[in-house]
Amino acid sequence: MSRIHFLLTELSALSLLCALTFTAPAGVFAQSWSYGYGQSTRGLDHPTYGYGQPGESAATDLDYLDDISADGIFNWPVEKFPLKVYIERGDNVPGYRPNYPNILRAAFDEWARASRNRLSWVEVGNRAAADVVCQFTAQAPERDEGTEAGRTKTYTRFDTATNHGTIYKATVGLATRLPDREMSDEEITKTFLHEVGHAFGLAGHSPRRTDIMFARVSPSMPPRLSQHDRATILRLYDGYQQAQPVAAQRGPVAAPDRG
Ligand SMILES: [Zn+2]
Secondary structure: OOOEEEHHHHOHHHOEEEEEEEOOOOOOOOOOOOOOOOOOOOOOOOOOOOOOOOOOHHHHHHOOOHHHOOOOEEEOOHHHOOEEEEEOOOOOOOOOOOOHHHHHHHHHHHHHHHOOOOOOEEEOOOHHHOOEEEEEEOOOOEEOOEEEEEEEEEEEEEEOOOOEEEEEEEEEEEEOOOOOOOOOHHHHHHHHHHHHHHHOOOOOOEOOOOOOOEOEEOOOOOOOOOHHHHHHHHHHOOOOOOOOOHHHHOOOOOOOOOO
16 A cells, blocks of 8 residues: 655655755865765656666666655656746845846746656746745855755655655745845856756756756856756656647746846
8 A cells, every 4th residue: 555645744854955055166076965865776656767777877877867866756747737837026035136037937948848848837827826836035045055045845745655756836945146146147047947947856966066956056067957957857757748838839928028
């Protein structure tokens, strides 16, 4: 029998928290999050994932899904798509710039394209009806690991029999600026892409600093999804039907911003 529990109803520590941090460019790689980067090879109730089977070692060079799946596989159920995304207005948040919503929308679109439209989303004006709630905040807390630029929380029904988490809600917090300076548009783009990756189900961090899902904003990280990022999201939703390219059909939802 499957046992299903709700991750956030038990311990907040069991929620998937992400904090993308800024640090000085130098420094050794250090995984400082509580994600279990382990050697778990428990089988999952999904036909398309291969976990350490002989001859599949090449797959781990192509994506990092295994690196982030030690605690299970987390994704949205197919019937949730297109995800309903609410983007809270940020005009009154210190440090906010009016191009942020469009950078955020572009981040959702980029992941959707990377998934070959297995992921899709629509913007909604009703927070209560949204699957994903995005908020801007002037708070970028200083942590031991660096300055936190974003934080995403996913709410999951977790089936202990299959080690599969079904996401039913996500909240994305995005810092508008760092405590000591503004972020460039390029840094904002990296941060938003990273947090949206978590919201879509990537439950950990890439070990490669050139991937958007690396835990820290890095100068060597281009402001776009890497091949590894794209391969990982594609594998996470491999069995899903391709949706129509919703993003391309979506009309303007707000006054267009420059940038
Ligand atoms: Zn993260």
